[in-house]
Amino acid sequence: MRTSIATVCLSGGLVEKLHACAAAGFDGVEIMDADLVGAFESPEEIRALCARLGLRIDMFQPFRDVEGVDPVTFADTLRRAEAKFDVMERLGTDLMLVCSNVGTATVDDDAVAAAQLGELADLAAARGIRLAYEALAWGRYVDDYRRAWRIVQLADRPNLGTCLDSFHILSRGHDPAAIEEIDGDKIFFLQLADAPALDMDVLSWSRHHRLFPGEGAFDLTAFLGHVLAAGYRGPYSLEVFNDTFRQTDVGRTAAHARRSLTWLADRTAAAHDWGIDRLPDPQPARGIDFVEVAGESLDAVDEMLAQLGLTFRGRHRSKPVRLWSAGEARIILNEQRRDEAPLVAGLGLVVDDARVAADRARALGAPAVYRRTYAGEQELPAVAAPDGTEVFWGDRSGSGSWVEEFLGGDAIPGPLDGVIDHVNLGYRWQHFDEAVLFAGSVLALATESTAEVPGPMGLVRSQVMRTADGVVRLPINLAPPTAPVPPRHIAIRCDDVVGAARRARAAGLRFLRMPANYYDDLAARFGPALDPALLEDLRELDLCYDRDGEGEFIHLYTPRVGGVFFELVERRGGYDGYGAASAPVRLSAQRAAG
Template sequence: MRTSIATVCLSGSLVPKLHACAEAGFDGVEIFEPDLVTAYESPEEIRTLADRLGLSLDLYQPFRDFEGVDEATFADNLRRAETKFQLMNRLGMDLVLVCSNVATATIDSDEVSARQLRALGELGASYGVRIAFEALAWGTYIDDYRRAWRIVERADHPNVGVCLDSFHILSRGHDPSDIEKIPGEKIFYLQLADAPALDMDVLSWSRHHRLFPGEGSFDLTGFLGHVLAAGYTGPLSLEVFNDVFRQTDVRRTAAHAHRSLVWLADQVRRPDTVPAGRPLTAVSPPEGFDFVELRGSGLDEADLVLEQLGFTFRGRHRTKPVRLWSSGRARVILNDQRGGEQPTHLAAFGLEVADASAALARARELDAPPVFRQTHAGEQDLPATASPDGTQILFSDKGPDPRWLDEFSYGDPERSDIARAIDHVNVTQRWQDFDEAVLFYQSVLGLDPEPAREVAGPRGLVRSQVMRTPDGCVRLPLNVEPQGEDHRTQHVAFSSDDVVGLARTARARGLSFLPVPDNYYDDLRARFGLDDAFLAELRSLDLLYDEDGAGGFVHFYTRTLGDVFFEFVERRGPYDGYGAADAPVRLAAQRATAR
């Protein structure tokens, strides 16, 4: 099946948009009228450029406020339409989007609207133009796709059909299953958009908060399944109004958009819908973290902190300026390669997967950028890709002990059990990359998104969303970095069976903890009714605590090393959260102690 995208989804002017769409792999585009009106190129030049780029011009949109009007207005509407049809002939386009009337409709009558659409279809036929009628969610009288179809059916003209837009249908809570009652040949066009669950007027929701498939709360897989079951064979097209996408790099957004369509088509599991002509390589979710890798100019301080925490120094790599610390299955690589003058930061993490080659193949099919990492003879070559924020992700086949451990020598045998594994990795995102990251981790890695939430911080609310495997063996909380920050603070959390004992030992070794204010412990007493002895122990060690009614959560943070810090967590019982209530305390303490 072909893929298409409305030019309104992208930033910039029309010509760069067309180039970006072609580079991203789209087959066609919808021309949004304001993009053409503001272009200096003639319609003939746009038509020639699209042809040279291999793009079809699929839909001209929108034509507004046509039906449900008095006779004088209707006559003028036909005049407007004829000029648009003449323009479309110059562009070589044969399909126009006609939205249900929101401004000039005065007659609430299926018969009148059908008669007027029939006349429009007859005029369009004389120019070789078809009419795709769409029910806007805020239409004056016609705001339901089912009524739009009844009117099209009554119009009974071969050049008049419907356009189905997932936002206008799902935002109103309309049942999409009735789409299957529409003959496939009368569904002239399909527009897809996701959106977050918001309680606001539908017009503002539509104009500012649409998302690409996989980034919101709509069931687009089910929606598309109904459309295809009806027999629709046209392009899968994106129409996403979003303030962020209209400001970000046009090529990156186009690639991001195309990834969303490829993923969605694959979710439907119909071979005829897959844009690449074949299903994506199937992969199971990751089975655990293999390692985290830090780079930067302050790694000596990281060595000290890891030693104070009780990690074992496992040695240096035999060919690279890289060293390894570990405890159980928690492994930290400190990489002096290409660290430059950057502060210490999270550069990469490894994932244990059932089939590393398959994981990389899926990433490539979804246009995730490949990463080259130099290896020498006899060294394990871990397949790698890059996430939207540049963090590298390496895949290794699940096994008892990874083979790459043998490449480190002159260290100590594993003697530490203070950490069992990596519990979660917090990957902070720039505000403009957040939605792309959600789609990336869902489509490429097969992680499930938890509901987004907002956490209070010293500079306002911080948007947070966790991507995870169903069993929780891989958890990636994504946070939006504060506006105005010139760096992104990441953190790595390790799981432990005894955080209190670990904290006591680490403090005796000289570890400097993130200080917690006394007021926090007074609040803990009020929230959970903790006994005095336990509360005093938490206070003496700068430990934090949370519970959810099913279990408890004891944890602490180290001070920040460059742009990264460590956390140790102990999950007591079935507690499955991340201490979200403690995040404001951590953020405030980090800001107060920033150097």
């Protein structure tokens, strides 16, 4: 697989973009005309830089408004083309993207379009240049890849082919199956982009909301399968117009983009059972082994866990780390991070084969994490997520055996018995899509639901990533651009939250205070369906409540300690949500608490 990326996908100047593309492992680039025009480096200097970086300039783009025009306009088009052919020769590339006309077309006639594209192709052929004709989704007359292919066939020039762009095809709802009817040798280039399912005009959708593969709603696995079945053997290139990606760190975005292509190629190969090199098999998580909280001073977290009823299991025999547990829920406190407030910093997952999981993660570009282990200690392979969160894998056959490395714990278990229900992760607005792709591609989690929660500083977008059986759930929260990153929290599920709350209250823990108006609203919303005695318990203990047709959800929140807090939850019946209706109240209560 040869990989490529359009420079429009990235922030910064052209030289910065090229360095980032090479560092991320791309084989080539599409040079955007606007990026070159804005660069102080000459085409020859850009060509030399690409050669030094090991990047091939796969295509120069775009050339617009060619076909379907009057003779006077077309004469000027040929003049413009000659000037751009000069630039291409200086860059050392032989392929130009020609977009279907959106601005100057006045003639809706395939024969005219073919004749004009043919004449342009003849001009290009004299310079050794090929043209890839692409149907834009908002083209004046040509907005369907099938019509673009018919025009290419009518023009019948060896140096004129087509470019297939997943966004332009899938955003219009066109059936990609007909791609297999195109001669693979005449598919000169392939551009890939994902996108969310939005109801808006296609031009705005394209210009602002494209995503990298694996982050949106398009079935790119099936799309790419059709392209490869047609016989295409050129680069897989990304062309993603996105306001966020054009503002984020260029190196990080390039690495993010490269991961998406690796993931898509592997998914497509698996779906079609092609005998090509594949990534190591995904390792679905069988459970959460532990969650790690790290920071300089964690005494307040120790106290809170004790008040909640967790059991102190001891200190690690060789590291400044201690362990608390509540049944199968295990929380590690790590004081090796200096000058940092407490935060959720690591996650341990149980899988069938930890080594395979780590190998797959590294193949997808996740850097390995090194932690010193001594003789007799269990080694857990790990990588760093894009935000620095460390992900560890342990074999299901030896799950929890590392617990024996902790010494001096309490002999009598505490009163709380539970499991990790979910771990809520907060991200800055510019890293949200990257986090979703990492969870899907590296952790083998699937997207469950997306919600927007109104908070005191704007809408918080939440995307749940989970295993099919729900034993691992990671809600990923996106902070509004002007708001701080949402604190992360660990939710422990138990069988009796009311009882656990009373014990914690008796131990001196005060939960996040909820307003009286919240409980009045619960009474109004649920009426007689909500047991009055339970409602009084909720009021007394600052508990939260939700219900649906499947069951009930009772939960409580602790105060924050640095950048982390805890939640106790009880699921009754088949309730499978997260108490979304209470989330806006919780956000306001946390802001009021400071």
